[in-house]
Amino acid sequence: MAFLQKFLIRTLYAVILLAAVLVLNFSMMHLAPGDVADTISQSMGGADEEVLAQIRADYGLDQPFLVQLGRYMGNVLQFNLGYSFFYNAPVTDLILERLPATLLLVFTAQILALGIGVVLGVISARRPNGIASHFVTMLALFGYSAPVFWTGILLLIAFSLKIQWFPVAGMRDVTIEGGFFTHALDVARHLVLPVITLGSLFLALYSRLARATMMEVLGSDYVRTAKAKGLTEREVVYKHALKNSLSPVITLAGLQFSAVISGAVLVEAVFSWPGLGTLAFQSIIARDTPTILGILFFSALVVIAGNLLTDLALRLVDPRVGGKR
Amino acid sequence: MEPLLKVENLRIELTTRAGVAPVIDNLSFELGAGESISFVGESGCGKSMTALSIMGLLPEKVGRIASGSITFNGEELTTASPKRLRDIRGNDISMIFQEPMTSLNPVYTVGEQIAEVIRAHQGLSRKAAWNQAVELLDAVRIPNAKGRVSDYPFQMSGGQRQRVMIAIALACEPKILIADEPTTALDVTVQAQIFDLLNDMKRQTGASIIMITHDMGAVAEMAERMIVMYAGRKAEEGPVEQIIEHPRHPYTRGLISCVPHIMSSISQERHALTEVPGIVPSLSDFGQNRCLFASRCNMVTQKCVDERPPEKPFANGQKAACWFAEEV
Incomplete structure (x- = not known):
């Protein structure tokens, strides 16, 4: 089972990478001035050096760096990410509570951007001077240049305040009662604007790349062969050309996973989306290190998982990736 | 009897940045059922354009048939609907290309790529088409066809890929097989195998073959009749043996003298390789009312520069477009 072996090796790499990320993150936070003791003393209305030292001793902050790092890594190994003094709850609980909301936002945006991006790319590649093609160019310009939070606020003003199609903030309306579908529909309504905001940037990226690769593939020898077989235009484009032009787009989408997540922080802040982004934003302000x-x-975990998924998807699309020989 | 394929006064124009150039200028020829004909000439002389125009596959928006007609079995192809052309392509007329390394789709198995053309034209079920693909793979002499049918192109060598292309082209037993330099990208021993295969296939299916090449050896091996092209025009046409024995156009004579003789290597003295001096005229010179070969010809006179020479027929079936064809 060469495939299983490869998968295991990849997973091993992922674990090593994750450990490296942990060490780096911890070191960086340690290097930054200020710590939890400052935050706690501030919320108490100020404290003298003695109390500060006491707090630091209580939380083990007076220990040498390596000891602190070792403790932290040991805790993470037991799935214990520490305790948030700001929220007064275990960090793992905090994150797991908000992770689904972020994943929902991120994956919906990614999948929609990918799907629509590829379709737009294909249409515009077939007619390089058509309306769709110009639209892709415009979209790319807009997507690249408009900051996410600006787009978000603009959409909010237009579609929540002026035309009241979508809710202003949050993920669900607590006043709504009903079954699963009513709630799902409610979440979907809340999801529309954040997804458009987050997705537009990536839609621009993907549609441009899809257009370029599709144009290249349409001029290739095997597409000529497909035409020479007497296949219909539809078969030539959607069977022979499309599958070949997918690999670069999937690769880019995989690389963009981290950007999508950092984009989610901004988008969640704008729309008060109750996800990891909002949590990150608030905890940074509160200096809530854990x-x-x-x-x-x-987020490192999600990025690494995303890369593994990308790898799998590439294998499905292109047999050469697996090295089947 | 009506020939299988008849091309009359064909003119193909290519739109380039410099303007419109006739890459095929007043070309006429006929192809009988079961006949093999070969197109010879340097790169850019219009061999491949002729093939693509018969297939209805001229590059969109760049090339177009300006005038003339192509009739297949009495049916006009230049005005046929796209749907009708699709029905003919890969079914009645099929084509093998020059680049076996890139002509197969890298992401589908060879079996799927063979079965696909059978399904498209013969309406067979998936399973039946697949079984036929295995048989075809066996027919083009790929060992262990049953095992190789689900291989991807990247798992095959160049020669094997060209065999797969041949299997695709012959899958629907076409009446005409166009082979556009099918062995140029392959090494010499594989070339010979491919020619053998094509000849065997032709014998079995009775297909006519249009062979495009710049290799005189391939012509002698594959074709009964040959057409020499120069700068989009037919320079000479006739039975292969007679042309090789006595070319009637200075260009043909030059081409034949370029082929190094196997006997010369035995003698002590080494002959320098001969060449046709000069270069092919640029696209912008195509279509002028003069002999386009005049600038490279050692028999050139004022007449050649003043007027395009007409085609002169000879009693043995040879035809040559040269003012001095009798004297060559």
Whole structure:
């Protein structure tokens, strides 16, 4: 089972990478000025050096760096990401509570951007001077240049305040009663604007790349062969050309996973989406080190998982990737 | 009897940045059922354009048939609907290309790529088409066809890929097989195998073959009749043996003298390789009312520069477009 072996090796790499991420994150947070003791003393209305030292001793902050790091790594190994002094809850609970909301936002945006991007790319590649082609160019310009939070606020003003199609903030309306579908529909309504905001940037990226690769593939020898077989235009484009032009787009989408997550922080802040982004934003302001570290850890996890998924998807699309020989 | 394929006064124009150039200028020829004909000439002389125009596959928006007609079995192809052309392509007329390494789709198995053309034209079920693909793979002499049918192109050598292309082209037993330099990208021993295979296939299916090449050896091996092209025009046409024995166009004579003789290597003295001096005229010179070969010809006179020479027929079936064909 060469495939299983490869998968195991990849997983091993992923674990090593994750450990490296942990060490780096922890070191960086340690290097930054200020710590939890400052935050706690501030919330108490100020404290003298003695009390500060006491707090640091209580939380083990007076120990040497390596000892602190070792303790932290040991805790993470037991799935314990520490305790948030700001939220007064275990970090793992905090994150797991908000992870689904972020995953929902991120994956919906990614999948929609990918799907629509590829379709737009294909249409515009077939007619390089058509309306769709110009639209892709415009979209790319807009997507690249408009900051996510600006797009978000603009959409909010237009579609929540002026035309009241979509809710302003949050993920669900607590006043709504009903079954599963009513709630799902409610979440979907809340999801529309954040997804458009987050997805537009990536839609621009993907549609441009899909257009370029599709144009290249349409001029290739095997597409000529497909035409020479007497296949219909539809078969030539959607069977022979499309599958070949997918690999670069999937690769890019995999690489963009981290950007999608950091984009999610901004989008969640704008739309008060109750996900990891909002949590990250608040905990950074509160200097809640364990929570920040936990979120960084989880986003690293999501990125690595995304890369593994990308690898799998590439194998499905292109037999040469697997090295089947 | 009506020939299988008849091309009359064909003119193909290519739109380039410099303007419109006739890459095929007043070309006429006929192809009988079961006949093999070969197109010879340097790169850019219009061999491949002729093939693509018969297939209805001229590059969109760049090339177009300006005038003339192509009739297949009495049916006009230049005005046929796209649907009708699709029905003919890969079914009645099929084509093998020059680049076996890139002509197969890398992400589908060879079996799927063979079965696909059978399904498209013969409406067979998936399973029946697949079984036929195995048989075809066996027919083009790929060992262990049953095992190799689910291989991807990247798992095959260049020669094997060209065999797969041949299997695709012959899958629907076409009446005409166009082979556009099918062995150029392959090494010499594989070339010979491919020619053998094509000849065997032709014998079995009775297909006519249009062979495009710049290799005189391939012509002698594959074709009964040959057409020499130069700068989009037919320079000479006739039975292969007679042309090789006595070319009637200075260009043909030059081409034949370029082929190094196997006997010369035995003698002590080494002959320098001969060449046709000069280069092919650029696209912008195509279509002028003069002999386009004049700038490279050692028999050139004022007449050649003043007027395009007409085609002169000879009693043995040879035809040559040269003012001095009798004297060559």
